[in-house]
Amino acid sequence: MTRAEIFEGLKEIIQTIKPKMNLDNVSEQSMLVTDLGIDSLSMLLLSLATEQKFQIRFETQKPFERVSDVIDYIIGIRGGD
Numbered sequence: 704m705t706r707a708e709i710f711e712g713l714k715e716i717i718q719t720i721k722p723k724m725n726l727d728n729v730s731e732q733s734m735l736v737t738d739l740g741i742d743s744l745s746m747l748l749l750s751l752a753t754e755q756k757f758q759i760r761f762e763t764q765k766p767f768e769r770v771s772d773v774i775d776y777i778i779g780i781r782g783g784d
Protein backbone atom coordinates (compact mmCIF):
# COMPACT_ATOMS: atom_id res chain seq x y z
CA MET A 704 0.00 0.00 0.00
CA THR A 705 1.43 3.35 -1.03
CA ARG A 706 1.66 6.48 1.07
CA ALA A 707 -0.97 8.11 -1.17
CA GLU A 708 -3.35 5.17 -0.68
CA ILE A 709 -2.94 5.37 3.09
CA PHE A 710 -3.56 9.13 2.98
CA GLU A 711 -6.74 8.66 0.95
CA GLY A 712 -7.88 5.94 3.36
CA LEU A 713 -7.33 8.27 6.32
CA LYS A 714 -9.29 11.01 4.56
CA GLU A 715 -12.19 8.58 4.14
CA ILE A 716 -12.07 7.80 7.87
CA ILE A 717 -11.90 11.51 8.76
CA GLN A 718 -14.92 12.15 6.50
CA THR A 719 -16.86 9.47 8.38
CA ILE A 720 -15.92 10.95 11.77
CA LYS A 721 -16.30 14.61 10.72
CA PRO A 722 -18.89 14.52 7.89
CA LYS A 723 -19.10 18.30 7.52
CA MET A 724 -15.36 18.74 7.04
CA ASN A 725 -14.10 19.98 3.68
CA LEU A 726 -11.46 17.39 2.78
CA ASP A 727 -9.95 19.67 0.12
CA ASN A 728 -8.09 21.43 2.93
CA VAL A 729 -6.69 18.25 4.50
CA SER A 730 -3.03 17.54 3.82
CA GLU A 731 -0.37 15.35 5.36
CA GLN A 732 0.76 18.39 7.34
CA SER A 733 -2.71 19.03 8.82
CA MET A 734 -2.66 19.06 12.61
CA LEU A 735 -5.16 16.53 13.96
CA VAL A 736 -6.38 18.66 16.86
CA THR A 737 -6.01 22.26 15.75
CA ASP A 738 -6.63 21.95 11.99
CA LEU A 739 -9.07 19.04 11.89
CA GLY A 740 -10.78 19.53 15.24
CA ILE A 741 -10.14 15.96 16.38
CA ASP A 742 -11.08 15.78 20.07
CA SER A 743 -10.54 12.84 22.41
CA LEU A 744 -13.67 10.99 21.28
CA SER A 745 -12.91 11.61 17.61
CA MET A 746 -9.33 10.42 18.20
CA LEU A 747 -10.65 7.17 19.66
CA LEU A 748 -12.96 6.69 16.68
CA LEU A 749 -10.12 7.56 14.29
CA SER A 750 -7.86 5.02 16.01
CA LEU A 751 -10.42 2.23 15.93
CA ALA A 752 -11.39 2.84 12.31
CA THR A 753 -7.73 3.10 11.26
CA GLU A 754 -6.88 -0.17 12.99
CA GLN A 755 -9.75 -1.89 11.22
CA LYS A 756 -9.16 -0.39 7.77
CA PHE A 757 -5.40 -0.99 7.72
CA GLN A 758 -5.46 -4.14 9.86
CA ILE A 759 -2.95 -2.83 12.37
CA ARG A 760 -2.88 -2.35 16.11
CA PHE A 761 -1.65 0.92 17.62
CA GLU A 762 1.03 -0.09 20.10
CA THR A 763 2.32 3.31 21.12
CA GLN A 764 1.44 5.88 23.73
CA LYS A 765 3.10 8.62 21.67
CA PRO A 766 0.45 11.12 20.58
CA PHE A 767 0.10 11.80 16.89
CA GLU A 768 0.14 15.49 16.00
CA ARG A 769 -0.18 15.48 12.21
CA VAL A 770 -1.83 13.31 9.59
CA SER A 771 1.70 12.47 8.38
CA ASP A 772 2.53 11.01 11.83
CA VAL A 773 -0.31 8.50 11.44
CA ILE A 774 0.79 7.64 7.89
CA ASP A 775 4.39 7.16 9.02
CA TYR A 776 3.25 4.88 11.84
CA ILE A 777 1.10 2.76 9.52
CA ILE A 778 3.97 2.42 7.02
CA GLY A 779 6.37 1.54 9.83
CA ILE A 780 4.17 -1.12 11.38
CA ARG A 781 3.13 -2.65 8.05
CA GLY A 782 6.72 -2.75 6.87
CA GLY A 783 6.08 -0.49 3.88
CA ASP A 784 4.26 -3.20 1.97
